[in-house]
Amino acid sequence: MRILVTGGAGFIGSHVIRRFVTKYPSYNIYNVDKLTYAGNLENLKDIENCENHVFIKGDIVNEQFVNKIFEEINFDGVVHLAAESHVDRSIKDPLAFVKTNIIGTVNLLNASKRIWEKDNSTGKRFYHISTDEVYGSLGPDGLFTETTCYDPNSPYSASKASSDHFVRAYGETYNMPYVITNCSNNYGPNHFPEKLIPLFINNIMENKPLPVYGDGKYTRDWLYVEDHADAIDLVFHRGKNHETYNIGGFNEWQNIDLVRLLCDIMDRKLARTLGTSQKLITHVKDRPGHDLRYAIDATKITKELGWRPSVTFEQGLEKTIDWFLANKEWLNNVTSGEYQDYYDKMYS
Numbered sequence: 181m182r183i184l185v186t187g188g189a190g191f192i193g194s195h196v197i198r199r200f201v202t203k204y205p206s207y208n209i210y211n212v213d214k215l216t217y218a219g220n221l222e223n224l225k226d227i228e229n230c231e232n233h234v235f236i237k238g239d240i241v242n243e244q245f246v247n248k249i250f251e252e253i254n255f256d257g258v259v260h261l262a263a264e265s266h267v268d269r270s271i272k273d274p275l276a277f278v279k280t281n282i283i284g285t286v287n288l289l290n291a292s293k294r295i296w297e298k299d300n301s302t303g304k305r306f307y308h309i310s311t312d313e314v315y316g317s318l319g320p321d322g323l324f325t326e327t328t329c330y331d332p333n334s335p336y337s338a339s340k341a342s343s344d345h346f347v348r349a350y351g352e353t354y355n356m357p358y359v360i361t362n363c364s365n366n367y368g369p370n371h372f373p374e375k376l377i378p379l380f381i382n383n384i385m386e387n388k389p390l391p392v393y394g395d396g397k398y399t400r401d402w403l404y405v406e407d408h409a410d411a412i413d414l415v416f417h418r419g420k421n422h423e424t425y426n427i428g429g430f431n432e433w434q435n436i437d438l439v440r441l442l443c444d445i446m447d448r449k450l451a452r453t454l455g456t457s458q459k460l461i462t463h464v465k466d467r468p469g470h471d472l473r474y475a476i477d478a479t480k481i482t483k484e485l486g487w488r489p490s491v492t493f494e495q496g497l498e499k500t501i502d503w504f505l506a507n508k509e510w511l512n513n514v515t516s517g518e519y520q521d522y523y524d525k526m527y528s
């Protein structure tokens with residue numbers, strides 16, 4: 181099996197790459213990543229010498245590059261994670277999200293279609309990793325299911341919704357063997373410190389303010405990244421073609437409650453008096469178009485594939501915080517861009 185994983189140097193992608201490379205030694209895993217500010221090969225240092233992991237630096241928006249690697253390697257499967265992934269950045273620069281998330285996905289679909297048409301697509305699979313944010317915002321009640329209508333509110337979620345639609349359209353129009361998963365908010369080791377949990381861990385360590393948007397009553401459903409990687413492994417191998425699966429943590433938290441819990445655990449870990457870190461909480465101007473609540477009904481993947489999260493939120497947070505405390509150098513280098521300079525020189 182020759183499997184293309186896109187975005188494998190990013191947060192979730194690096195956990196997926198590690199799992200596939202170590203669990204399936206007979207697969208050749210080709211990791212294509214542009215190494216944007218969010219991509220970091222340091223995330224994969226422990227497996228850099230594994231022979232079945234091949235890193236290729238490249239941009240999925242570049243059609244010629246995408247066609248070339250497909251012609252050369254003839255992939256049996258695609259696990260597509262490469263994306264611009266941060267809502268706040270999408271508000272500032274929507275076009276970057278259109279390019280990578282929509283055009284990049286269509287480039288991959290076209291290249292897969294071309295080689296699989298020649299070759300009979302039996303046993304092939306295009307797997308798009310997507311988000312629950314495509315469904316828009318919930319009120320105080322209810323859950324997103326696989327049949328909830330798409331209603332994206334941010335440029336990020338609009339670009340992911342669009343790429344989901346393209347994947348589905350290629351399934352209907354060209355019989356592309358595809359599967360899509362829509363997952364809730366992830367957290368865990370290697371999370372880039374621009375998203376809520378790693379940013380706040382970093383700021384607490386550095387005694388910096390914790391900028392809670394608006395009143396902090398916004399709700400997210402948090403899932404430990406290894407549990408997402410586990411679900412991706414299951415869906416890639418056992419999911420049904422032309423289906424979508426929702427993945428979630430059964431774990432809703434209002435931001436303000438989550439931040440208070442994080443502060444208290446950090447006080448304990450850093451041997452600070454309980455309440456010290458909570459003093460850093462600062463309510464700031466709200467995010468425009470801020471979705472009130474996301475929550476996933478993950479019954480389908482649980483019933484059909486037997487998936488469930490393996491850790492509680494408290495266990496996952498402890499593991500995450502311990503990882504960040506033990507990897508201050510990773511954090512410093514990521515925030516200073518030092519790895520980027522190093523890999524840019526290496527792959528230029």
Ligand code: NAD
Pocket residue numbers: 186187188189190191192193212213214215216217218219220238239240241260261262263264265266280284309310311312340362363364365366367372
């Ligand atoms: P991330 O931002 O940490 O990583 C994205 C990776 O994609 C980086 O390594 C980056 O270098 C690479 N990349 C970006 N543009 C590229 C391009 N044009 N060509 C090649 N590579 C490029 O993102 P993440 O949080 O790991 O998310 C991975 C995927 O999972 C995304 O598709 C995202 O929409 C989806 N997702 C994320 C979450 C979450 O909570 N983080 C939840 C559900 C779904």
Ligand code: TYD
Pocket residue numbers: 267268365374375376377379391392393394398399400435467
């Ligand atoms: P984020 O981690 O950016 O994920 P997403 O927007 O994709 O859900 O944000 C999670 C929640 O935390 C969201 O409601 C916005 C909020 N938030 C803050 O209050 N302050 C911050 O500095 C950040 C980054 C997010």
